[in-house]
Amino acid sequence: MWExxxxxxxxxxxxxxxxxxxxxAQIIAGxxxxxxxxxxxxxxxxxxIDIGDIxxxxxIDQDGDEIVIGAGVVFSRIISSxxxxxxxxxxxxAAATIGSPQIRNTGTVVxxxxxxQPAADAAVALFALDARAEIVGxxxxxxxxxxxxxxxxxxxxxxxxAEIVTGVRFKALGSNQGSAFMRLAQRKALALPVLNAxxxxxxxxxxxxxxxxxxxxxxxxxxxxxxxxxCLKGASIDxxxxxxAAEAAAGExxxxxxxxxxxxxxxxxxxxxxxxxxxxxxxxxAKE
Amino acid sequence: xxKQFLTMTVNGETVEVAVEPSAMLIDVLxxxxxxxxxxxxxxxxxxxxxxVILEGMTVxxxxxxxxxxxxRSVLTIEGVxxxxxxxxxxxxxxxxxxxxxxxxxxxxxxxxxxxxDENPNPxxxxxxxxxxGNLCRCTGYIKIIDAVMVAARQMxx
Ligand code: FES
Ligand code: FES
Numbered sequence: 001m002w003e004x005x006x007x008x009x010x011x012x013x014x015x016x017x018x019x020x021x022x023x024x025a026q027i028i029a030g031x032x033x034x035x036x037x038x039x040x041x042x043x044x045x046x047x048x049i050d051i052g053d054i055x056x057x058x059x060i061d062q063d064g065d066e067i068v069i070g071a072g073v074v075f076s077r078i079i080s081s082x083x084x085x086x087x088x089x090x091x092x093x094a095a096a097t098i099g100s101p102q103i104r105n106t107g108t109v110v111x112x113x114x115x116x117q118p119a120a121d122a123a124v125a126l127f128a129l130d131a132r133a134e135i136v137g138x139x140x141x142x143x144x145x146x147x148x149x150x151x152x153x154x155x156x157x158x159x160x161x162a163e164i165v166t167g168v169r170f171k172a173l174g175s176n177q178g179s180a181f182m183r184l185a186q187r188k189a190l191a192l193p194v195l196n197a198x199x200x201x202x203x204x205x206x207x208x209x210x211x212x213x214x215x216x217x218x219x220x221x222x223x224x225x226x227x228x229x230x231c232l233k234g235a236s237i238d239x240x241x242x243x244x245a246a247e248a249a250a251g252e253x254x255x256x257x258x259x260x261x262x263x264x265x266x267x268x269x270x271x272x273x274x275x276x277x278x279x280x281x282x283x284x285x286a287k288e
Numbered sequence: 289x290x291k292q293f294l295t296m297t298v299n300g301e302t303v304e305v306a307v308e309p310s311a312m313l314i315d316v317l318x319x320x321x322x323x324x325x326x327x328x329x330x331x332x333x334x335x336x337x338x339x340v341i342l343e344g345m346t347v348x349x350x351x352x353x354x355x356x357x358x359x360r361s362v363l364t365i366e367g368v369x370x371x372x373x374x375x376x377x378x379x380x381x382x383x384x385x386x387x388x389x390x391x392x393x394x395x396x397x398x399x400x401x402x403x404x405d406e407n408p409n410p411x412x413x414x415x416x417x418x419x420x421g422n423l424c425r426c427t428g429y430i431k432i433i434d435a436v437m438v439a440a441r442q443m444x445x
Contacts, residue, residue, distance in 0.1 A: 005355040
């Protein structure tokens with residue numbers, strides 16, 4: 001277990017601390033995953049640097065046409081945020097399915113990305129928003145698409161002993177857009193997803209304009225189905241198109257047998273169902 | 289490194305304790321402050337037995353590093369009564385037989401408190417969602433939900 005616990009009050013201070021500990025300190029936000037890893041010994045750190053109390057990282061803001069969510073924002077704040085409900089509904093919907101009230105009051109959206117679990121609900125929603133991460137290290141700030149942060153299951157490319165994901169940003173959805181999240185699990189609470197799917201669609205008249213279709217867990221990160229997205233592009237909004245796109249997503253995603261989550265056959269059938277429902281719901285919301 | 293100082297408000301009183309940097313909030317409450325109302329079962333953030341209210345929000349104190357409570361206020365089951373008079377939620381739990389072994393009860397009561405503070409007239413479904421992070425191995429939940437409904441009515445009066 002760790003021997004020191006630091007609570008910086010600014011991002012800069014946190015970065016300086018990381019540098020002075022030279023790889024022996026590690027960032028913690030909500031800690032719902034990290035604390036368990038450290039307790040079990042599957043991860044080690046001499047010092048923890050808590051960024052959960054840094055004011056500048058607690059914001060949910062609109063910045064031009066983008067929404068920025070700081071690394072200190074917990075799921076329950078996402079769920080009740082008007083801005084997110086209006087302009088990124090899929091994220092609120094996904095956050096509401098996570099764990100339990102206690103976990104939603106503790107865990108953060110950014111942590112959901114950094115812990116690099118392929119079916120982390122909020123991360124799946126962020127992929128459907130084409131989100132990017134803001135990362136601050138000793139040589140400044142960079143902005144990286146979320147897809148580039150995943151190394152393997154539970155392994156992030158973010159080096160939490162040297163840099164900090166200070167937030168995520170994505171385009172706010174406009175009035176011709178809609179988004180939705182669907183989840184299949186053994187229970188309605190405190191259960192890992194068997195599958196989850198998220199979709200964002202933009203419509204123009206009676207045609208799909210641009211869409212994002214995400215399904216998980218079928219790869220080492222939330223999986224964007226380009227086949228499904230291509231099916232929708234420019235196609236007319238009807239049952240047939242949606243069916244075809246869902247079929248394409250299930251085919252491309254190709255879920256495997258899993259002792260925990262069910263057989264490949266079952267999951268493939270359900271993948272189609274979930275994607276279909278997500279697109280349908282997203283279309284409904286785009287039309288509202 | 290040795291211990292670190294933690295200053296927090298527990299049930300309205302400011303306390304300063306020297307804690308192991310790796311201590312969880314539940315350890316400080318139970319072992320250092322002798323507040324053993326907060327229970328530990330899974331120590332993995334799954335069961336809610338260790339629920340406390342941190343700055344108005346329920347958290348699992350078994351996976352919350354104690355240092356996270358620095359400068360903040362914590363409410364435990366020891367702090368919900370009104371000078372020895374049980375809270376209406378506690379009364380309702382007794383009245384409805386919502387307690388068997390009682391191990392989940394402190395956490396349940398605190399989750400119910402936050403639930404009713406935010407939503408004084410919850411639907412049954414909302415109660416179930418509000419308590420979805422608190423497991424009970426005895427009661428089967430029916431009586432707990434009954435108790436919440438009774439408490440809501442009582443507190444609304
Ligand atoms: S003991 Fe903390 S959640 Fe079970
Ligand atoms: S009364 Fe025994 S666990 Fe709930």
